[in-house]
Amino acid sequence: MTHSPTLSVENLKTHFFTRAGVVKAVDGVSFDVRPGEILGLVGESGSGKSITGFSILGLVDPPGRIVSGAVRFKDEDITKLDEDSLRGLRGNRIAMIFQDPMMTLNPVLRIDTQMVETVQAHARVSNGEALERAREALSLVGIPAPERRLKAYPHELSGGMRQRVAIAIAFINKPDLVIADEPTTALDVTIQAQILHEAQELCRKTGTAMLWITHDLAVISALADRIAVMYAGRIVETGTADEVIARPLHPYTQGLLGSVPTRNQRGTRLTQIPGMTPSLLNLGRGCAFAARCSKVLPACADEPAVAEPSPGRQVRCIRPLVEVPA
Amino acid sequence: MSAAPAVIEARGLSKRFVKRLDLAGKIAARLGSGQVEETVHAVDSVDLAIAKGEVVGLVGESGCGKSTLGRMIAGLLPATEGQVLFKGQDRATLDGRSALAARLAVQMIFQDPYASLNPRARVEAIVGEAPLVHGLTTAGDLPAYVDAMLARVGLAPEFKRRYPHQFSGGQRSRIGIARALAVKPEFLVCDEAIAALDVSIQAQVINLFMDLRRDFDLTYLFISHDLGVVQHIADRIIIMYLGRIVEMAPTVALIEQGPNHPYAQALLAEVPRLGREKRKFAPIKGEIPSPLDPPPGCHFHPRCPHATERCRIEAPALREIAPGRLSACHLNDIR
Numbered sequence: 001m002t003h004s005p006t007l008s009v010e011n012l013k014t015h016f017f018t019r020a021g022v023v024k025a026v027d028g029v030s031f032d033v034r035p036g037e038i039l040g041l042v043g044e045s046g047s048g049k050s051i052t053g054f055s056i057l058g059l060v061d062p063p064g065r066i067v068s069g070a071v072r073f074k075d076e077d078i079t080k081l082d083e084d085s086l087r088g089l090r091g092n093r094i095a096m097i098f099q100d101p102m103m104t105l106n107p108v109l110r111i112d113t114q115m116v117e118t119v120q121a122h123a124r125v126s127n128g129e130a131l132e133r134a135r136e137a138l139s140l141v142g143i144p145a146p147e148r149r150l151k152a153y154p155h156e157l158s159g160g161m162r163q164r165v166a167i168a169i170a171f172i173n174k175p176d177l178v179i180a181d182e183p184t185t186a187l188d189v190t191i192q193a194q195i196l197h198e199a200q201e202l203c204r205k206t207g208t209a210m211l212w213i214t215h216d217l218a219v220i221s222a223l224a225d226r227i228a229v230m231y232a233g234r235i236v237e238t239g240t241a242d243e244v245i246a247r248p249l250h251p252y253t254q255g256l257l258g259s260v261p262t263r264n265q266r267g268t269r270l271t272q273i274p275g276m277t278p279s280l281l282n283l284g285r286g287c288a289f290a291a292r293c294s295k296v297l298p299a300c301a302d303e304p305a306v307a308e309p310s311p312g313r314q315v316r317c318i319r320p321l322v323e324v325p326a
Numbered sequence: 327m328s329a330a331p332a333v334i335e336a337r338g339l340s341k342r343f344v345k346r347l348d349l350a351g352k353i354a355a356r357l358g359s360g361q362v363e364e365t366v367h368a369v370d371s372v373d374l375a376i377a378k379g380e381v382v383g384l385v386g387e388s389g390c391g392k393s394t395l396g397r398m399i400a401g402l403l404p405a406t407e408g409q410v411l412f413k414g415q416d417r418a419t420l421d422g423r424s425a426l427a428a429r430l431a432v433q434m435i436f437q438d439p440y441a442s443l444n445p446r447a448r449v450e451a452i453v454g455e456a457p458l459v460h461g462l463t464t465a466g467d468l469p470a471y472v473d474a475m476l477a478r479v480g481l482a483p484e485f486k487r488r489y490p491h492q493f494s495g496g497q498r499s500r501i502g503i504a505r506a507l508a509v510k511p512e513f514l515v516c517d518e519a520i521a522a523l524d525v526s527i528q529a530q531v532i533n534l535f536m537d538l539r540r541d542f543d544l545t546y547l548f549i550s551h552d553l554g555v556v557q558h559i560a561d562r563i564i565i566m567y568l569g570r571i572v573e574m575a576p577t578v579a580l581i582e583q584g585p586n587h588p589y590a591q592a593l594l595a596e597v598p599r600l601g602r603e604k605r606k607f608a609p610i611k612g613e614i615p616s617p618l619d620p621p622p623g624c625h626f627h628p629r630c631p632h633a634t635e636r637c638r639i640e641a642p643a644l645r646e647i648a649p650g651r652l653s654a655c656h657l658n659d660i661r
Contacts, residue, residue: 044526
């Protein structure tokens with residue numbers, strides 16, 4: 001890993017100032033994504049994983065705002081950029097894929113119009129060349145007969161096809177970074193596998209860095225190079241995908257992995273995490289997981305420090321969990 | 327199949343949804359525009375028997391008819407053809423008291439815990455209404471009855487004065503389960519009952535389903551797109567594709583010997599699993615065809631790597647390939 005990171009998020013805090021109080025949706029998040037790498041950002045609903053993605057692109061609306069921290073994209077802090085410069089980055093150097101492709105696609109425009117628009121918004125090219133790029137992008141994501149699909153409207157395509165078009169649009173300007181927010185959650189398994197396949201290929205081929213936001217540990221374990229687990233606005237554990245899945249260190253990650261049914265424990269009781277995710281409203285300083293944790297200590301009432309048991313492996317837990325060799 | 331008598335049996339069960347032509351369409355058709363009524367074969371002559379105490383998992387992708395089949399079995403949707411037998415008796419021929427008993431014995435748990443609860447009713451009304459109407463309890467005993475039901479699904483009795491919006495998703499699905507249990511059913515149809523929940527909450531509800539099965543001797547039809555979950559709790563797995571059952575097998579056999587039907591093989595291979603090693607995805611090609619216009623012959627043949635000429639013409643029958651294992655594939659004749 002000699003490359004400098006494409007994206008480096010440092011101590012990012014995005015808070016929502018509501019009438020009921022301050023919601024610390026993202027509270028001190030730091031991670032790096034290197035060229036060609038897929039980082040999986042895993043968390044349950046309300047963990048702040050999507051807001052992290054939106055914060056990177058400067059898409060947080062009031063009452064929310066980035067309170068502190070830096071988002072370094074190729075060594076430039078893009079939280080300091082004005083709206084025009086950000087516009088130049090979005091869809092060009094940094095692209096986003098959403099869970100619902102209809103959020104990306106305009107229902108009343110043909111696919112070719114939308115794709116040409118994306119190209120010409122960022123580069124001075126002729127219609128013909130833009131169309132040629134659109135055709136290339138569509139075949140890159142495995143769309144059969146791209147010529148015909150270009151002339152179609154979004155409603156004429158199936159869900160899987162639409163998501164492919166959305167991915168093609170994200171990749172059309174050869175971005176350095178793609179943020180994918182649950183892009184396969186609404187799709188069937190066979191279609192999901194196809195999309196995961198295309199995403200993996202694209203990153204490998206183009207050297208694009210990818211931040212893959214999901215709640216699905218099984219998907220991410222097979223797809224990502226590294227995993228960051230989020231809970232209540234903070235990253236509680238980071239490491240390579242293999243390490244996090246095989247030897248989770250944080251009690252939350254352990255609980256989450258135990259909750260997923262696997263083949264060899266059929267019919268047995270799943271280990272469940274008691275209780276539910278806490279409200280992010282007026283959350284205290286201590287470990288947010290303490291109330292549900294089976295290994296809680298009195299010291300958990302203080303803000304847990306980040307331990308680094310091995311290089312690149314981080315865990316936010318005061319209990320120095322002894323790493324058990326597998 | 328198993329020796330135990332079937333609680334629920336489906337015989338040649340079909341459901342067709344027809345989109346009738348409107349007036350303009352009818353006139354246009356009369357004038358020779360070639361417009362015809364569109365028919366969706368949501369479920370295509372399904373035979374199925376579920377024994378007492380069994381947990382059957384029904385798996386398939388969207389549009390395969392799994393929910394329609396579940397609703398017909400639960401009695402919420404009339405069948406176009408075929409019969410549903412409850413303990414050996416055709417449900418359509420029952421009347422009066424026995425029809426009511428058969429209806430109450432089969433309850434359904436819905437996918438969306440947000441949409442399946444009346445937002446204006448308190449939990450005590452949601453859970454308590456049906457048992458009171460059906461005389462399973464008296465007005466005097468109702469509070470205690472509701473308390474017991476809520477306690478059984480892991481909710482505190484003081485919650486019963488609240489409205490559904492005051493609960494989290496996991497708690498709401500518990501309310502839905504308590505409502506189904508309140509009429510003392512023998513058979514539960516769970517249609518994607520945990521799909522809307524977070525992973526850690528899913529585990530809680532799966533555990534609850536397994537406890538209830540043990541305590542109340544329940545039989546389940548567990549409908550899900552998530553093979554991982556179904557493998558965990560089901561004794562037997564049924565895989566559907568475009569309205570037809572393509573494979574039926576005991577879970578253990580399905581896992582240990584692998585699936586027989588090419589679609590089932592593909593489906594099982596694509597299920598994301600917690601693995602230590604990064605894997606390369608080798609997806610099956612193509613999209614799921616529209617159920618409006620399913621391919622002739624075997625519905626899976628356009629995507630099947632082993633398809634032959636015969637698969638394009640003749641629909642394969644669901645046949646026993648090993649004790650308790652059924653598959654609908656022409657390849658089994660060659661092997």
